[in-house]
Amino acid sequence: MIRSRAQQIARGLCQIMGRELLKGNNKTIIRPPTQTRQTPQHPWSSSSSVRTISMLHWPFTQPRDFSLPNTSWDSDMRQLYEHYNSMCEVDTEDGGKKWGPWRRLPSYNRSLKYATGGVYLSKIIHSKARLFTRSIKEQGAAFEYVMFVNKEEQKCVCVFQAGHLLEGPPGMVHGGAIATMIDTVIGTHATYLSGPVMTANLNINYCSPIPLGSTVLLTSSLDKEEGRKTFLSSQVTSTDGTKLHTEATGLFVSVTMGHLVGA
Ligand SMILES: CCCCCCCCCCCCCCCC(=O)SCCNC(=O)CCNC(=O)[C@H](O)C(C)(C)COP(=O)(O)OP(=O)(O)OC[C@H]1O[C@@H](n2cnc3c(N)ncnc32)[C@H](O)[C@@H]1OP(=O)(O)O
Numbered sequence: 001m002i003r004s005r006a007q008q009i010a011r012g013l014c015q016i017m018g019r020e021l022l023k024g025n026n027k028t029i030i031r032p033p034t035q036t037r038q039t040p041q042h043p044w045s046s047s048s049s050v051r052t053i054s055m056l057h058w059p060f061t062q063p064r065d066f067s068l069p070n071t072s073w074d075s076d077m078r079q080l081y082e083h084y085n086s087m088c089e090v091d092t093e094d095g096g097k098k099w100g101p102w103r104r105l106p107s108y109n110r111s112l113k114y115a116t117g118g119v120y121l122s123k124i125i126h127s128k129a130r131l132f133t134r135s136i137k138e139q140g141a142a143f144e145y146v147m148f149v150n151k152e153e154q155k156c157v158c159v160f161q162a163g164h165l166l167e168g169p170p171g172m173v174h175g176g177a178i179a180t181m182i183d184t185v186i187g188t189h190a191t192y193l194s195g196p197v198m199t200a201n202l203n204i205n206y207c208s209p210i211p212l213g214s215t216v217l218l219t220s221s222l223d224k225e226e227g228r229k230t231f232l233s234s235q236v237t238s239t240d241g242t243k244l245h246t247e248a249t250g251l252f253v254s255v256t257m258g259h260l261v262g263a
Helices: 005-017 019-023 048-057 075-085 123-128 175-194 257-261
Strands: 089-091 097-099 102-105 143-150 155-162 197-206 215-226 229-238 244-254
Touching: 075 102, 075 143, 075 155, 075 215, 143 175, 155 175, 175 197, 175 215, 175 229, 175 244
Parallel strands: none
Antiparallel strands: 089 097, 102 143, 143 155, 155 215, 197 244, 215 229, 229 244
8 A cells, every 4th residue: 555655754753652642542441551651652552452552663773762771860850750750650549551641752863754854955964863862872961851731731841851961151061952952842742632733833941050060850831722833831940840941932833744744
């Protein structure tokens, strides 16, 4: 069967975000007892029939989920990861597990295998393309982060540890790196809520510097949806929430797959 590029892209996007995540499907899924939280999983791997589909069409050989703990994570990062991860599954009365209110979003270093960028992207660039925030191989050197979404509350949180390669002013995080993380978090949240989107507008107020190497909390909340437009706001705070570092608002416009990849 010949599939259009847009169909191929749609398939890939589902694999990145997870079909259940894209549809916002809140069905309860019981995980097999052997599955541990820290084992890298495809977004669909909680369901065996879906796992088969996912593995058949997974576009990369061995995708690494970058949003799982590694040795570079400091204690704040680990504690917050555990806090939100523990709310991703809850005990059932019969001793099993089911989904809780939060979902951890997996994160890979490529967005879509089929995103060729239309006529502009050569095969060489295509083969080397990597998601900006996941492009530095050294663990802990740049963007260490994990995102969780809560469908009911229409919220997304990101635990972010800023590595030494993100320096702006001496000892502090570069404003562009902070903007990148905000765009990533609210962009991912907008995608979760509305499907494929692009950032149309991003407004940022830098309130207090973020010390290099520290861990901070980014939150994203839905403000409103108007037709193709999704408005969100974000705050970057210290992990205990007492210090406001940055606040931002963003507008994301829904686009077709063809617009996203220049097809
Ligand atoms: C993302 C999917 C990834 C999937 C994989 C997931 C895994 C990985 C996750 C990584 C997550 C990273 C997330 C990063 C996300 C980027 O950083 S995207 C890159 C940066 N953004 C861009 O390059 C966008 C460039 N701009 C454009 O392509 C086009 O201008 C847009 C934004 C698509 C809009 O164009 P359009 O579709 O022709 O729509 P248009 O009719 O102009 O506007 C629609 C409406 O929006 C309004 N609007 C448009 N622009 C503006 C503006 N700047 N200000 C105010 N209003 C505006 C219009 O007035 C109009 O309003 P109404 O008249 O309907 O009331």
